[in-house]
Amino acid sequence: MPALGIPEAELTPKVRAATQALLQEMDGLRSELERSRAHVARLEKLADEDALVPVANRRAFVRELSRMVSFARRYGTRLSVLYFDIDNMKHVNDTFGHAAGDAAIAHVASILIDSVRGSDIVGRLGGDEFGVILANATKKTAHAKAEQLVRTVAARPVGAGGRSFAVRVTYGAHSLEAGDDAPAMIEKADRAMYTRKGRDQAPLS
Incomplete structure (x- = not known):
């Protein structure tokens, strides 16, 4: 040419x-x-991205949830948020060391990533707290998914430093309601998680 x-x-x-x-x-x-x-x-x-595990950090999680709230309101679709907290993290750190605590966080993150759909978003919202955005999910669907994830985490021990130990998580769930924005959805799911934790959590043996 x-x-x-x-x-x-x-x-x-x-x-x-x-x-x-x-x-x-x-x-x-x-x-x-x-x-x-x-x-x-x-x-x-x-x-x-979170500094420790390959999931969204809190800033990115809130931004994506805000976008999905707008989409759900515009098109009338369902939207739910799950909030997970690893139980007894102080016990894990004190007994097995902080490296084991990091391994537990990475372990839970890996299970969440592998167990949700491509349209869902996993984020780390705090030290041992995770969020999952479930696109087009009803309240019933969200609770069923959360219960499945709780069972999966409990069934898979964490390996760290040549030792193996179990971890458990507690969840809260919230589905989009009138007047909710992204921070409100996260706060309501967080409150639901702490209510459930106070009711259900038992000490690790």
């Missing part, structure tokens, strides 16, 4: 050399732009 649309026969040696240099410079700029875009994408991912 002629360079820049100019027939080859009309190019003098100097023009041909200048044209070739210009094309090479354009290729270099294009490559630099692609590298810059990739770098920005990596930075955006780092800004949205």
